[in-house]
Amino acid sequence: xxATELIPVSVLTGFLGSGKTTILSHMLRQPEFSRTAxxxxxxxxxxxxxxLIEKTEDSVIALTTGCLCCRVRSDLTKTLQDxxxxxxxxxxxxxxxxxxxxxxxxxxxxxxxxxxTDTALASRLVLGSVVATVDAVAGEVTLERxxxxxxxxxxxxxxxxxxxxxxxxxxxxxxxxxxxLNPRAPTSRAVYGRIESDNLxxxxxxxxxxxxxxxxxxLAEAPEHDHSAHDAEIKSxxxxxxEPIQAVALTLFLEALAEHCGADLLRLKGIVxxxxxxxRPAVIHGVQHxxxxxxxxxxxxxDDRTSRMVLITRRIRREWVEVLxxxxxxxxxxxxxxxxHRRARGSV
Amino acid sequence: MRxxxxxxxxxxxxxxxxxxxxxxxxxxTGDRAIVIGAKSEIRxxxxxxxxxxxxxxxxxxxxxxAISLLAVLRQVRxxxxxxxxxxxxxxxxxxxxxx
Numbered sequence: 132x133x134a135t136e137l138i139p140v141s142v143l144t145g146f147l148g149s150g151k152t153t154i155l156s157h158m159l160r161q162p163e164f165s166r167t168a169x170x171x172x173x174x175x176x177x178x179x180x181x182x183l184i185e186k187t188e189d190s191v192i193a194l195t196t197g198c199l200c201c202r203v204r205s206d207l208t209k210t211l212q213d214x215x216x217x218x219x220x221x222x223x224x225x226x227x228x229x230x231x232x233x234x235x236x237x238x239x240x241x242x243x244x245x246x247x248t249d250t251a252l253a254s255r256l257v258l259g260s261v262v263a264t265v266d267a268v269a270g271e272v273t274l275e276r277x278x279x280x281x282x283x284x285x286x287x288x289x290x291x292x293x294x295x296x297x298x299x300x301x302x303x304x305x306x307x308x309x310x311x312l313n314p315r316a317p318t319s320r321a322v323y324g325r326i327e328s329d330n331l332x333x334x335x336x337x338x339x340x341x342x343x344x345x346x347x348x349x350l351a352e353a354p355e356h357d358h359s360a361h362d363a364e365i366k367s368x369x370x371x372x373x374e375p376i377q378a379v380a381l382t383l384f385l386e387a388l389a390e391h392c393g394a395d396l397l398r399l400k401g402i403v404x405x406x407x408x409x410x411r412p413a414v415i416h417g418v419q420h421x422x423x424x425x426x427x428x429x430x431x432x433x434d435d436r437t438s439r440m441v442l443i444t445r446r447i448r449r450e451w452v453e454v455l456x457x458x459x460x461x462x463x464x465x466x467x468x469x470x471x472h473r474r475a476r477g478s479v
Numbered sequence: 480m481r482x483x484x485x486x487x488x489x490x491x492x493x494x495x496x497x498x499x500x501x502x503x504x505x506x507x508t509g510d511r512a513i514v515i516g517a518k519s520e521i522r523x524x525x526x527x528x529x530x531x532x533x534x535x536x537x538x539x540x541x542x543x544x545a546i547s548l549l550a551v552l553r554q555v556r557x558x559x560x561x562x563x564x565x566x567x568x569x570x571x572x573x574x575x576x577x578x
Contacts, residue, residue, distance in 0.1 A: 387549055390565075391498070391556070411577045427577035451498035458491040461483035462533070462548050 137257040140211070140229040140246055141332040145264030146273050146280040147235030150293030153324035154264060155232055158331065168214050168226040170207070172234045207231070207242065208249050215255055228259065228332065238279055239286055240397065243418045253424075258416070260332050263287035264321075267298045271305040274312070284312045285365045285443050286398045286418070289331065293321045312365050315441060365397065368449045370456060372438040375406035380463040381413075384456050389420040395447050396420070401440030402428075415440070485511050485525075488548065492523070495552055501559045519558045523551060 145151045152171075158164050217223045233239060239261060246258045263283045266273065270292070273280045284290060290309055292301055301320075309318065319326050376384075381403060388396055399417040403425075413425040442452060485507060492513055493505045503517030512524035522537040532544035534551050538558045545551045556563045 383547070383549055387552065390549075391495075391552065408577055413577075448494065448498050451494040454487070454491050454494045458483065458487050458548055461487060465483050466533075 136227075138215075138227060138229060138255060139259030139332070140231060140256050141259035142239055142242055142246075142261045143230055143232045143264070144237065144239045144261065144283045144287070145233075145235065145291075145293075146266070146270075146277060146283065149235065149264040149266045149270070149273075150291075150321060150324065151232050151235070151264050154291060154293065154321055154326060155230065157324035158326070164228075166224055166227045168218075168224070168229045169232065170210055170214070170229065171232045172207075172237065207245055208252060211252055211256065229256070230332070236279060239283055240394075240418050243286070244421050247416070247418065248421055260288040261286055262289045262291060262331060263316075264291045264293050265305075265309065267292045267294050267301050267305065267320075271302065271308060274305075274308055281312055281365060282397060284309060284316075285367070285445075287313060287316050290316045290318045291321050291326060291331070292318060293324075295320050296322045312367075313443065314367055365443065365445050366447070366449070367441065367443045368452075370401075370438075370440045370442065370449075370452060372404075372456070372460075375404040375409060376438055376456075376460060377406045377463050377467065378408075380456075380460045381405060381415075383459045383463065385415070385417065385422055387455055387459065388452070389417070389422065392420075392444065392447050394419050395445040396442065397445060398443040399440060401438065402432075403438040403440065404436050412436075412438075485513065488523070488551075489513050491548065491552075492555065495555070496559070499556055499560050499563070501556075503559065515555065515559075517559050521555060521558060523555070 143151050143155060155169065155171075159167060159169065211229070214223070214226075214229065218225055231242065233242060243258065243261070246252065246256065263286075265280075265284060270280075274284070290313065292305075295301070306318075309316075319331065385399075388399070396417065396419055399415070399422075401415050403413045403415055405413050408427065410431075411427045411429060412431055413427055415422065415425050442449075489505055489507050492515060496503050496505065496515070496517075501517065503515050506514045506516070508514055510524075512522055515521040515523070519539050521539075524535050526532045526535045526544060530544065532546050534545040534548070536543050536545055536551060536554050538554070543554060545554060553565055557565060
């Protein structure tokens with residue numbers, strides 16, 4: 132049986148009026164996006180945004196039954212299943228990517244949950260990148276007033292600053308706020324909806340062109356920042372381990388994060404050197420208390436064999452995460468047969 | 480990697496209280512136990528060698544076993560954090576190794 136091609140699903144999020152539809156409309160006119168299916172979620176009784184998308188394909192679908200994040204997750208699942216069925220039957224373009232434009236009021240986390248956990252979808256779809264739009268004119272005020280806008284930025288793999296045709300330059304204060312919320316996400320600029328980068332959805336776990344996992348781009352690792360000036364609630368940091376992590380320790384660590392952090396773990400993504408699989412690293416991905424089954428790379432993407440886990444959190448202390456992993460790893464090592472750390476029980 | 484010492488467990492408990500925004504003091508005793516002074520008095524110590532458990536926790540005079548540090552954290556937080564609801568979520572890293 133032929134292996135089924137996994138189709139990346141990217142999420143375009145951003146607060147109301149931040150330019151999502153304008154950017155999407157422009158993007159869909161580019162040849163490289165000709166095989167893109169679009170799902171647009173609108174919050175309101177009358178769908179409008181999808182009418183603004185100048186595209187004749189029947190692969191643009193509007194969901195108008197409510198906000199994706201709170202009421203119609205099952206609708207999203209059904210919509211995606213229907214899209215796949217139509218693609219298989221040749222009833223629509225044989226798209227090679229899907230973009231979901233969320234409602235401006237949507238929390239992207241439940242949408243990511245749906246994409247990560249629905250077993251019917253998991254065999255056909257893979258989570259692509261999350262792109263957040265921010266209005267360069269009103270963005271700073273919105274970020275200050277609307278908690279959901281901060282969360283949209285915090286979980287993004289890439290940020291697009293829109294409406295630069297109105298303001299020309301980005302205020303340092305807005306730039307600093309975005310950096311504090313999400314220091315690792317590269318920022319692109321949009322003028323009249325045109326984005327300077329042609330790689331908007333390229334920062335993804337799954338790169339359909341290269342057929343490889345571009346882990347470094349996905350992790351978007353940057354030099355460590357001084358986090359003291361970060362947003363009071365949302366922080367981002369990377370946990371690095373040189374020594375391999377035992378699979379059981381990794382499992383227990385993720386379990387502890389899920390149990391004790393819950394909704395405050397906005398996002399976790401990482402590449403892990405699992406002791407039992409030294410040649411094939413695990414790529415892990417979690418949103419709040421839900422973790423995706425790990426993807427096992429065929430080989431390391433570079434000579435760097437360190438485990439790197441990027442956490443985007445709200446009110447979670449880095450010191451706690453670091454010592455939690457250390458303690459769990461040490462306990463697992465202590466009970467593992469043949470471990471040089473093995474000691475008699477109670478020897479601590 | 481650090482070996483599992485009572486100092487490391489004490490550091491974990493200290494950081495955990497801070498992470499949970501729970502007030503309390505953490506003290507290491509001379510007999511390799513950890514005592515938490517908070518609204519409940521909690522004593523954590525390695526389980527006896529004949530036990531199938533790894534840890535013993537005494538909360539306000541009542542002693543319970545714990546099979547792992549995760550279980551220790553769950554019991555400590557359950558005793559000190561009124562708003563905490565133990566979550567039964569279990570993370571399965573499947574497959575544990577690539578197939």
